Amino acid sequence: MHEHTAHQKVAMLTGANKGIGSATAEQLAELGMTILIGARNPRRGEQAAEAVRAAGGDAHPVTLDVTDPASAAYSPSKTVLNALTVQYANELRKAGILVNRRRPGYVDTDSNNHTGFLTTAQGAAVVGRLATLGADGPTGGFFGEGGPVPW
Template sequence: MNEHTTQVALVTGANKGIGRATAEQLAGLGMTVLLGARDHDRGAEAAAAIGGDTHAVELDVTGPATIRAVAQQVEARFGRLDVLVNNAGITGSGPVSPADAVDQVPSTVDPAMVRAVFETNVFGVIAVTNALLPLLRRSPSPRIVNVSSGAASLALASDPDGPLTRLPASAAYSPSKTALNALTVQYANELRKDGVLVNAVSPGFVATDINNHTGFLTTAQGAAVVVRMATLGADGPTGGFFGEDGPVPW
């Protein structure tokens, strides 16, 4: 096994947005960062811009061959993985503001869109996590962070006076993130005995391509909670859902 002493982190969907800001902040902490991107050239450009010990890896979370290849690269080069940030995700609606996401309304949604969103946002997380879990188990302090959304909260979404009721109902993106939260709890329950801390995070309303940059938080601000959960101490929580201000209701 490679005796690499610096912590090694992999961030999926990291060539832009919250993923890129997360990679930048982890690199700033002195970690070796593997910047996952579907497009190798875009990933390489982002890694070069971040600098430090940042390296692009071609990774499509819906592509089994690329997932296997990345796991093999990490195995050969580092022998372990300390941090996995499952950030890659899609809305299914393209880069639209939440107020315009009418094509996700349950009564008229295209089931094919729902399947595509779940393929990336849920099944992709399972595929990547399971491929890298043997390497995470070799870490003295393994951490898994699943990037969710406030829209995943059933408590907030079902509150008739809550902020989410101002948005169109969603049969794809929001349910996929709710499923991701449930998946987070199940991984946490299974891996608790092994010291693997698994948490979901809500970065907040961040200005990214997904919302046509209408969010009021910067990507750096959104990434802060991701990094905090990626660098938890041994006594940190597991199986939780957190925002910058603390726990988010399920």
Template sequence: MSEEPTHRKVALVTGANKGIGRGVAEQLAALGMTVLIGARDPGRGEEAAAELRAAGFGAYAVVLDVTDQATVRAAANRIDERFGRLDILVNNAGITGSGQVSPEDAHDQVPSSVDLDMVRAVFETNVFGVIAVTNAMLPLLRRSAAPRIVNVSSHAASLALTSDPDGPFAALLPSAAYSPSKSALTALTVQYANELRKDGVLVNAVAPGFVDTDSNNHTGFRTVAQGAAVVVRLASLGSDGPTAGFFDEEGSVPW
């Protein structure tokens, strides 16, 4: 990594070589931050970082598989050696568990017939991976003057919305993997926020909406930029900002 101005905020975005994560990285970089592109594939991560640098932004690739503790530790060590701190962590990396289909079409997630190995795989990335990355980065975040953690969740995580038989999500197929994993993530967000509140670390969950990405085979109706905007807003909160919240672009999302 080359030299960067020390006054720039340093942000790590997991799963940032494409989709919402890439959009978040671009918007944070446009705010003048140094952005670390977390990606499992070194080539794809470097390609995304190089494109941002070509646009005049500070961006670097970091090999990071949230389900591989060795790469998580290595990423934390690399950030420590180069920057000595981390200001923003965006836990964006996630999987649906159903290939390139949207949760609405995930017939293989119906609770009564679901494959438990698939459920475990989804939780490994969407929940346990967030714990692994967050805990590895916390020592670096504690060195920041304004540490922020944003967990990318989903409206499908809302028990209030998904349990309403007359609500907007009534058409969703029941899910034993993706939706519960995101519900667990929002619950985990609250627990981290409660623990870290005294340290000034603001921790929030975000529902970016149904965004046009590979994960839903590009059936989403929102652009990546639109989905990323609310994530960036929570990542750049002032000291009087909320913590332990669950938000979308319109405000609070019901639990």
């Protein structure tokens, strides 16, 4: 049973019903965080949340389509993502919010018809590390398994 405290950390993940997002949800739940499972399909979101709870974590589905203007934004190219990362990092630095981009590596998921050579857990590791940085951690960066990656 998971206990809530005044300092309970909450992780909101998009695309968390499968692949790297789902593995990240599992890893952050193991660290004791409450996970909000973002999924565009409510049924798949609930199934993923149930899987995290079955493993002893605390997870709740949130219906979220990142291409829906009512939910968030658009489908950005990598160049736009780089620019957004730096812009958001600069904007949010004073609020104490870190904004970083990650490169998971070539991960075995549906998105590449399972041709990737890393497991979803391996791909999720770098995400988990960025999600658990301290307040004095880097911001506006691009990180892979081995550390900072050139833009």
